[in-house]
Amino acid sequence: MKSIFRVLIAAALATGATGCEKALDINDNPNQPIAVEPNAILASALAVTANNYNGGATNYNSYSSFAAGFWGKSGTVSGFSEERTYSYSTNYYQGLFNSTYDNLNDYNLIEQKAATFPNHAAIARIMKVYNFQLLVDQYGDIPYTQALLGIASTNPKYDKAEDIYKDFVVQLKKAVVDIDAAKDATAVGTEDIVFRGNMTDWKRFANSLRLRVLLRQAEVPSLQAYVRTEMTALQAEVDGFLRTDAVAQPGYGPNSNQQNPFYNRYGFAVGLTRTTSEYSFVMPTNYIIQQYEANSDPRITQLYALGKRTVGGTATPAYVGTTLGEANPPTFTAANEVVGSRFLINGTFLRGANQGTVLMLLSEVLFSKAEAETRQLFVATDAAAKQDFLDGIKASFMHTFRSATAAPVSIANATATTPGIPQYEAYIAANTNNGLVNWEASTTTVRLGTETTNTNLNPTTPLTTPRTVTQQEKIIYQKYLASNTVASTEAWADYRRTALPKFPPSLQSASTRADKLPTRLFYPQTEVSTNQSNIPAGQTQYTKVFWDVLD
Numbered sequence: 001m002k003s004i005f006r007v008l009i010a011a012a013l014a015t016g017a018t019g020c021e022k023a024l025d026i027n028d029n030p031n032q033p034i035a036v037e038p039n040a041i042l043a044s045a046l047a048v049t050a051n052n053y054n055g056g057a058t059n060y061n062s063y064s065s066f067a068a069g070f071w072g073k074s075g076t077v078s079g080f081s082e083e084r085t086y087s088y089s090t091n092y093y094q095g096l097f098n099s100t101y102d103n104l105n106d107y108n109l110i111e112q113k114a115a116t117f118p119n120h121a122a123i124a125r126i127m128k129v130y131n132f133q134l135l136v137d138q139y140g141d142i143p144y145t146q147a148l149l150g151i152a153s154t155n156p157k158y159d160k161a162e163d164i165y166k167d168f169v170v171q172l173k174k175a176v177v178d179i180d181a182a183k184d185a186t187a188v189g190t191e192d193i194v195f196r197g198n199m200t201d202w203k204r205f206a207n208s209l210r211l212r213v214l215l216r217q218a219e220v221p222s223l224q225a226y227v228r229t230e231m232t233a234l235q236a237e238v239d240g241f242l243r244t245d246a247v248a249q250p251g252y253g254p255n256s257n258q259q260n261p262f263y264n265r266y267g268f269a270v271g272l273t274r275t276t277s278e279y280s281f282v283m284p285t286n287y288i289i290q291q292y293e294a295n296s297d298p299r300i301t302q303l304y305a306l307g308k309r310t311v312g313g314t315a316t317p318a319y320v321g322t323t324l325g326e327a328n329p330p331t332f333t334a335a336n337e338v339v340g341s342r343f344l345i346n347g348t349f350l351r352g353a354n355q356g357t358v359l360m361l362l363s364e365v366l367f368s369k370a371e372a373e374t375r376q377l378f379v380a381t382d383a384a385a386k387q388d389f390l391d392g393i394k395a396s397f398m399h400t401f402r403s404a405t406a407a408p409v410s411i412a413n414a415t416a417t418t419p420g421i422p423q424y425e426a427y428i429a430a431n432t433n434n435g436l437v438n439w440e441a442s443t444t445t446v447r448l449g450t451e452t453t454n455t456n457l458n459p460t461t462p463l464t465t466p467r468t469v470t471q472q473e474k475i476i477y478q479k480y481l482a483s484n485t486v487a488s489t490e491a492w493a494d495y496r497r498t499a500l501p502k503f504p505p506s507l508q509s510a511s512t513r514a515d516k517l518p519t520r521l522f523y524p525q526t527e528v529s530t531n532q533s534n535i536p537a538g539q540t541q542y543t544k545v546f547w548d549v550l551d
Helices: 042-053 060-067 081-085 094-111 118-139 161-181 199-216 221-235 261-266 286-294 362-374 382-401 421-429 471-483 488-498 525-534
Strands: 071-073 246-248 282-284 307-311 314-318 357-360
Touching: 042 060, 042 094, 042 118, 042 246, 042 357, 060 071, 060 118, 060 488, 071 081, 094 118, 094 525, 118 161, 118 199, 118 488, 161 199, 161 221, 199 221, 199 246, 199 357, 199 362, 199 488, 282 286, 357 362, 362 382, 362 471, 382 421, 382 471, 471 488
Parallel strands: none
Antiparallel strands: 071 282, 246 357, 307 314
């Protein structure tokens, strides 16, 4: 398995104490014990995870932003054939597989020092689950039990995805137990670029990850008894769940090899006042713009810059997107009658070179709790589910309107003047009869992508006949909006798990499925070339991951 033995060449950011001065070569030889201690490695490992998740050359959220209907190709650039057709190959995003296994090896090396660094090892155990789950969710069966054995297993076997998922729960439980048992052990300091050594927050993160893992499996008929039992145990965890966004912040700043990876790719290169070329490669879809506008959602003002539409010689500012796969998508040239929208400079996605990278949104956790409560996987009242649902929306607004340098704020510590709270209150007030926003309302007139194929439809035109909205639909819908670009991979997994929301696929889709969407990635060419005998036979981009049972 080539990826496990490659030397790590990605530019990993150093700890906050030492700054982000140069790329670190962590895995000099993965077949021999490391010479440095875990507290010298942890920051770099966490920074690489952040880079792989959102912003790196091949990262989970960029791929998922197309698959989940958030992004489309602009008319400024050619290419993006895989994104427009869903006709994947073994080379498409193969870097996800390789770079994630490299990163997993870093955490594995840290975990080997558990005897003297138990807290660091517990963090590594949690982050191994985080990364392995990303792999399973994109590929299905993967190397797991033999994946990180170095020279002892040069062609590791593939384990069943369902078995791996069950071990995730075991590992996360053990990590919490290990943290509780390590109270007097070596402390974790600034090398922890996520929670700054707060091990209670790491236990909450582990519990939140368990919730994600268990909900993924909740639709599988044969696993429902197992999920219910494990959910009962999870709800009893005394430390609970995340109270703020989990954000990696290794000391990003406007210097070489130091900028936030997403900002560096889609915003501004170091020292330049002109945006990068990739800033103009992608744009929002008409669908996602429609959802914000039809719900009078002020979050759109922080996400995208206004484009324009010229009608009868009069140019009107407007949010202008693309329909994924359309032959002539909008460009950003002022001479055109239709000028597309891009990420807003200094907005949510491009706050600044020093913005942190989200590893898990608080809104995701709250919406997941609301779903578990609504489906009676957690013991709770309808009032509790409603509160978690509303708090999920509130957390998303707080994230959206937060500045680049502001630390995440918990719901409990938010005030009437906390950025995002006034906008949240206006949003709730504007949607008292909208079942996609109001917990009690059971219908909506907001259009979804499958209700019209007219791409010129005014997005604020309501349905003439309101349609029914279930509690799960409103939860997944709001979770989808909160995940836009920042956590698109979670929205993509939720769609495959629940078949919600009904966003429109690419007009050029080559998919044979009823919804015209793919379901997973191919195993990468590097793996085909080095470990083909172990790759499961007959896998395509339409082969479902085991937890994907709904259409």
